[in-house]
Amino acid sequence: MNIMNVKKRVTVLLVTILITSCVQNDDFDIPVLAIEESVIPESGIIGIGAVLGSLAQEQLKDDAEAIITFDTPDQFVQGYVISSDRAGNFFKELIIQNAKENPTAGIRIAIDVNPMFTSYEFGRKVYIKLAGLSLGISNGVPTLGVLDGKVIGQIPSFSQNEYIIRSSEITTITPLELGIEDFSNNKLSMFIKINDVQFNKDAVLGTTTHTFAAEPTDQYDGERILESCTLGYSCILSTSTFSDFKGVLLPEKQGSIEGILTKNFFGDAFNIVINDPTALVFDNPERFDFSCGTADIAGTTVLFSDDFETQTNRKPITGNGWTIFTQEGTETWEAYTSDGTNPSQGISARVSSYGSEDERTIAWLVTPSINLDQQEGETLHFETSNSFADLSNLDIVFSKNWDGNPTTIANARWITLSEGYIIQNSDDFDEWYSSGIIDLSCETGVVYIAFRYTGSDTEDFDGTYELDNISIDYN
Known part of the structure; x- marks a missing residue:
């Protein structure tokens, strides 16, 4: 065999080995690496909750887009990894919480590294060096990273080991x-x-x-x-x-x-x-669905209705069989009329957590009991409007096991009436929107239908909803 053929065969063999070794495959075993435990003094560890609290203080002084930058040496936050990118559902981010069970705080770290599960397994304890990092809100979530102009950017890959220190401890996380x-x-x-x-x-x-x-x-x-x-x-x-x-x-x-x-x-x-x-x-296998869908036309006979015109403005809704109940907070459903840019249709029912100073608001407006066995072709229709709903929420639910006692509302089983349209925050706040005609005819027994509002006094959740022209009909 001449020397040129030998060289060619060796070259082909080497190329084949290189190509084979470079094939991308994320289904591999995590390498077992010896970890030399870092000695980090307790005095240098700051709780995740304390770090988040510092950001919240800056937001109060400045605005919701406030960012804080850490410059004190030898300060760390510690936590347990709860995210994994092994299945590709996380990308270039690490999420840690402050305890393996009953956590009280968590934080996201943005880092230009992929994959991460090979080094930071689910349940592994890690320390994050703060000096040189910044903390702000990214996509609505408190995030640690490097300051990139006026936003939180990713920690560069070459700084991975400088900022993230692994502990040898891997523990079970209790959700x-x-x-x-x-x-x-x-x-x-x-x-x-x-x-x-x-x-x-x-x-x-x-x-x-x-x-x-x-x-x-x-x-x-x-x-x-x-x-x-x-x-x-x-x-x-x-x-x-x-x-x-x-x-x-x-x-x-x-x-x-x-x-x-x-x-x-x-x-x-x-x-x-x-x-x-x-x-x-x-x-x-047991599901809980309301599956009658929508109807083309409403029933021809009124079973229950209310346009709230007999209510007293700025007073809680009363009469006509209504139950109002404030599960959390201080706000309730009240009668309301307005001639401004968001006009009422005469008097309507309104609920809002704006200015309440309540940490959380849950307010119920519940119809009297409706017996769906006494007639056929039942339908429901209503109209909604809002004043900047933000992330507050109005949903329509019904129950077949509530006993009518307001204090037991939270313990009853309530099923969402998902077919009814409710005004969205992206809709025009000065318009009223129809729910469409919700078909109730496939349900049986005695039911209560509730309009449930959830909000708080925080800016994101302090919206207002109005409700009017409710009608339950049958054929």
């Missing part, structure tokens, strides 16, 4: 159990568990079951409605269209979900993001 109704800004970036939830029936009970994030309309993220099977509240499960499980079908049953509480890209709505599909345990 914080919350109801959707308990979501708040001070629960952001925590690993939570929500029990008794299901996906909206339109995504799983129609002719085609939706995937997590592989529908033609999904861009960047797939957003799927999760509904509480106990109190009727709903939230969004957000999944990246780059995740490994984007094409997995959503489960039809109900159950529990574990994930991180965060916000959407615009920072104006709470989202749940999971590390991978094992976070869902949907093993209960």
